[in-house]
Amino acid sequence: MTHRSWSLSILLALLMYSCVPTSKIRDANASLPEHFQNRNVEDSTNSATLNWKDFFSDANLHALIDTALVNNQELNITMQQVTMARNEIQARKGEYLPFVNLQAGAELEKVGRYTSQGANDANTDIKEGVEFPEPLPNFRAGLFASWELDIWKKLRNSKKAAVMEYLSSVEGNHFMVTNLIAEIADSYYELLALDNKLEIIQQNLKLQGNALKIVRLQKQAARATELGVRRLEAEVFKNQSEMYAVQQDITETENKINFLIGRAPHTIARNAENFISRQMDTLYTGVPSQLLQNRPDIRRVEYELAAAKLDTKAAKANFYPSLALHAGVGLEAFKPRFLTSTPESLLYSVMGDVVAPLINRNAIKAEYANANARQLQTVFDYEKTILNAYMEVVNQLSNIENLKQSYALKEKQVAALTESINIINSLFRSARADYMEVLLTQRDALESQMELVETRKEQLHARVAMYKDLGGGWK
Structure with missing residues (x-):
């Protein structure tokens, strides 16, 4: 090739390079506060590092989660997506080999x-x-x-992008595992709460049955009226109806768990005793920056952002010879x-x-512009995911503290109303209180006991949610 030809080739190459569009995408903001809101704690101990078998102490719950991790259909679908993402790496790798x-x-x-x-x-x-x-x-x-x-590394960047997509799919699978474990635990605690509600209703039905016998005897002795009998009977019927509603909720919750663990309807083994009196272990939140490593959803979007950057580089290489x-x-x-x-x-x-593309490069320009837009879109998604993770932890911290205070007050309420039942029954048997006082006292006591069970369930749900929000469950 003559000197003139070389000069012409170099001139054409420089001309084409100068015509390649450029776009600057801002870096993602991954900064987080040093501490969670209203908690100036320097301790980096984090409950998210615990294995789920160490976090949950119930052997029956262990068995359910173990089964779900093998049989859950949604999780198995996600695992196949991971396999397909791994196969895509091989496909992209083969593109830059002879x-x-x-x-x-x-x-x-x-x-x-x-x-x-x-x-x-x-x-x-x-x-x-x-x-x-x-x-x-x-x-x-x-x-x-x-x-x-592969002079401009277009094919190699595509292969690296496939690797990032694969790692993103792996983190997506981890996120699925975390959500599955949390959903099973929530449903299991829901089942324990329903068992306790059913027991409370049955105990109250016995008390109301005794009160109904007494008022019937008082009516025979002309010390009470038919109105008192009918009001107490109506309350008994109401609670009997509520009992069947709770039994239906138990059936549906059991079947929800059966669905999550991938089996036909079956009785769920559980122990509902000590549901109210069980101790709540301390949760350690660590520091906000640990969310970037522990939360699978953040790690997933981080890999997606890396893949989007590589896809942009590959799209830009289409302008070159x-x-x-x-x-x-x-x-x-x-x-x-x-x-x-x-x-x-x-x-x-x-x-x-x-x-080399020379005239009518509209399709290449459009693909490059789309790649830049997708990269910027992923930047926003990454920042949104980080902010959402921080907000979820802060909300759960507040929720756990408020539920703790609420539970302590409801315990006192239940104790006071339980004592009131004993007092009102004694007064009622000695004709020093009427049926309405008995009815209202028993109704208030029943409602307070049900609310106490519901608050305990919410405390357990908040504990599970905090474990998930911190990024626990998948390790």
């Missing part, structure tokens, strides 16, 4: 005699006294290779027996292509 194909073929061709090829074939003797065969068969076999040289090499070697003849006659039947080829 392609070598084994090719064999046979054909039969008859061209018109009054054409350039036909006229030449008619005047060709392949052997003395033997004309060129017509129609002409052709047999071919050989190896053919093609290779696009691409170099492809093609080569082949094989045997070709019009009769199979001539295929082994070398070098006459030998064929080979070597070719190089340089292709």
